Amino acid sequence: MEAKEIKDILVINPGSTSTKITIFTKNNTEVLFKKNIVHDEQRIMEFPNVASQKNYRKVIILDELNAIGYDLENLSAVVGRGGMLFGLKGGGYRINEKMYNKMASPELPQHASSLGALLAYSIAEPMNIPSFIYDSTMGTDLLDIAKVTGIAEIEKYGAVHLLNSRAQAIKYATSVGKDYKDMNFINCHMGGGVTVNAMKGGKVIDSAAYDDGPMAPERSGGVPLLLFKKLCFDGKHTEKDMEELIAGKGGLYSYLGTKDAIEIESQIEEGDHYAKMIVEAMGFQVAKSIAGLSCCLEGKVDCIILTGGLAYFQFLVETIQKYCKHIGHIEVMPGESEMEALAAGTLRMLTGEEEIKEL
CATH class of the missing domain: 3.30.420.40 (ATPase, nucleotide binding domain)
Structure with missing residues (x-):
């Protein structure tokens, strides 16, 4: 047509x-x-x-x-x-x-x-x-080695905010006069869920998602398996309870009782040190995911993009920059397209x- x-x-x-x-x-x-x-x-x-x-x-x-x-x-x-x-x-x-x-x-x-x-x-x-x-x-187009989990019956599938990640990568590449397929990106979409991906040749070759990556406003991220196993079999938590801890009642909500980033940001500005520490911990986890994904790009990272609604959260962004600015250029592109x-x-x-x- x-x-x-x-x-x-x-x-x-x-x-x-x-x-x-x-x-x-x-x-x-x-x-x-x-x-x-x-x-x-x-x-x-x-x-x-x-x-x-x-x-x-x-x-x-x-x-x-x-x-x-x-x-x-x-x-x-x-x-x-x-x-x-x-x-x-x-x-x-x-x-x-x-x-x-x-x-x-x-x-x-x-x-x-x-x-x-x-x-x-x-x-x-x-x-x-x-x-x-x-x-x-x-x-996603995960590398074969990225799919290996350590348990033969389980293969990593890769789930990321690809739609916004690609859109922002294209937008950034255009702004510097390049084709995004010729660049290596680490894209971090931060909203109710947080996913990080490594993009090479326009394809996502590895990822860190809500069940194996950083925690998010309402999602747990990857947690220590032995401790998680204990919760599963303690007789107090149902399968539905565990699903909600992974997605819905985990992350910031689990610690602070709210998933509203604006409310949490206000708490920090008012001197709530505990809330500040929890948000810093989330930023620290995001930075570790970014650092880990730089490996599959062999350290050749053209740009790290921070996007999604939480890219407006200044303290969170500053925390991520603090812990991973050594990896490559960080471009903050708030919101989504x-x-x-x-x-x-x-x-x-x-x-x-x-x-x-x-x-």
């Missing part, structure tokens, strides 16, 4: 209790409409799994577009945030029935990002237009600039 034939792209980015939608038009140069739909948390909790929320969210999305009088016939494609399907690579995939069914499986890790594929396909398919996912959370990245990736696929993968 030539660029001149391309009309609008609908971007869908589901979160745990929200769904962001944006319509990009005129070859991704203008935003025609955008909205962050906040769902009733109690209603969301009533669904037995993530996939069962699809129809509920789809109706709301279509109602929003209908309310502004948008004609769906103007769409050239629909793209959703990539989900938790194992075995995906970086880049874009056209959603087919096989992917749809796999992404809807209750056996997958239950993460709202999987709804991106389900919603995009269910809206696009009746209109006979393509639907895509782009830079899935699981879209996920919607723009999804649209840009889709445009590259529609124009033939980038390969369209398919299961």
Whole structure:
């Protein structure tokens, strides 16, 4: 499809209790409409799994577009945030029935990002237009040696905030007049979850995620296994309790009773030494992950990017810089560009600039 034939792209980015939608038009140069739909948390909790929320969210999305009088016939494609399907690579995939069914499986890790594929396909398919996912959370190309865990039955899969990491790497490379594929990056996305990845040739070759990397506002990160085993079998914690400690009630929340970075930053400014020590510990862990990932790049690190919402947290950023500034240049790029990245990736696929993968 030539660029001149391309009309609008609908971007869908589901979160745990929200769904962001944006319509990009005129070859991704203008935003025609955008909205962050906040769902009733109690209603969301009533669904037995993530996939069962699809129809509920789809109706709301279509109602929003209908309310502004948008004609769906103007769409050239629909793209959703990539989900938790194992075995995906970086880049874009056209959603087919096989992917749809796999992404809807209750056996997958239950993460709202999987709804991106389900919603995009269910809206696009009746209109006979393509639907895509782009830079899935699981879209890594780990080195074979990075997959080895120390337990033969378990292989590391790699889960990172690839979408924003690639977008910020491209943005930085462009600012210095280079192709991001010719540079070595360590990207650190810091939000409710924190993931760090090593990127070489535009591909993530190793990672540190929420279950084996640094702690985050609501996630434990990697913890000592012998102590964790004791908690698992102490008779006080259920499997659900342990899952929540890993993701939901771990990290800063476990120590400080809140995962709100703005609130914690205020506590530190008001002289709360304990809160300051816990945040410094998180920054220290992030720095250690960055240092560890520099090994797979053989120490040749062109740029360390600190991004995501927590990159606005000055004390945290200063702590990370303190402990790993010797590794390479650190670029602080707060926030995220996920919607723009999804649209840009889709445009590259529609124009033939980038390969369209398919299961």
